[in-house]
Amino acid sequence: MNDPIEPLIEGLLREVGEDVDREGLSQTPGRVARSMRYLTSGYQQDARSVLNNAVFEGEDYDEMVVVRDIEFYSLCEHHMLPFFGKCHIAYLPDKRIIGLSKVARLVEIFSRRLQVQERLTTQIAQTMQEWVKPKGVGVVMDASHLCM
Numbered sequence: 001m002n003d004p005i006e007p008l009i010e011g012l013l014r015e016v017g018e019d020v021d022r023e024g025l026s027q028t029p030g031r032v033a034r035s036m037r038y039l040t041s042g043y044q045q046d047a048r049s050v051l052n053n054a055v056f057e058g059e060d061y062d063e064m065v066v067v068r069d070i071e072f073y074s075l076c077e078h079h080m081l082p083f084f085g086k087c088h089i090a091y092l093p094d095k096r097i098i099g100l101s102k103v104a105r106l107v108e109i110f111s112r113r114l115q116v117q118e119r120l121t122t123q124i125a126q127t128m129q130e131w132v133k134p135k136g137v138g139v140v141m142d143a144s145h146l147c148m
Contacts, residue, residue, distance in 0.1 A: 005033035039075055042112030050109065051131045054102040059095060066090040067103045076147045077114035085143030089124065091134040098132050117143055 006029040013020045013028065020026070070087040087107045110123045125139040 003030070003033035003037070005036055006030055009033060038112075039073075040113060042109045045109045045112070047106055047109055047127050047131070050105045051098065051102055051127075054099040055131055056097050056099075057095065059093060059097045061093050061097060064090055064092050065097065065100075067100055070104045070107045072107050072111040072120075072141070072143075074111040074113070074115045074120060076145060077116060079147040080114065081145070081147040083115075083117065083143045083145040083147070085141060087124070088140045088142075089128065089138070091128055091132060091137040094133060094135045096132050096134070098128075103128075117141055117145075 009029040009032045010020050013025060018025055020029070066088070067090075068086075068088045070089070071084070072087050073082060073084040075081065076083050089103055089107075106124055106127055110120055110127075121139050121141050125137050128134065128137045128139075
């Protein structure tokens with residue numbers, strides 16, 4: 001066991017009555033540890049590093065920019081169960097635009113943390129406002145929650 005999460009998962013499996021040495025479960029603690037590291041990788045990522053070179057200034061574009069159907073996957077902070085869906089982001093530029101792929105990366109950074117849908121929505125909108133400084137921004141998230 002290399003990751004500190006592994007013995008925790010092994011203990012959890014024992015607590016629910018499983019034999020952690022049986023063939024189907026012997027590698028499970030390591031798999032779960034790798035999975036949790038990936039699902040919470042947003043804590044190790046900073047929006048600044050993603051957006052820093054992707055905001056373009058001096059653009060004379062004043063039409064609404066809409067990025068629809070951005071898939072996201074997150075974990076509910078109350079139950080640590082998945083919630084997932086589509087995110088739609090619209091903003092009205094004010095002499096600044098952002099690369100569209102960076103909008104999707106922003107969603108991924110914040111969704112790869114323990115979350116509630118409301119905070120996730122707000123974090124995306126506030127970061128867009130802070131970095132792109134549009135005349136307005138809207139974020140809509142449509143999600144299914146496995147904890148409900």
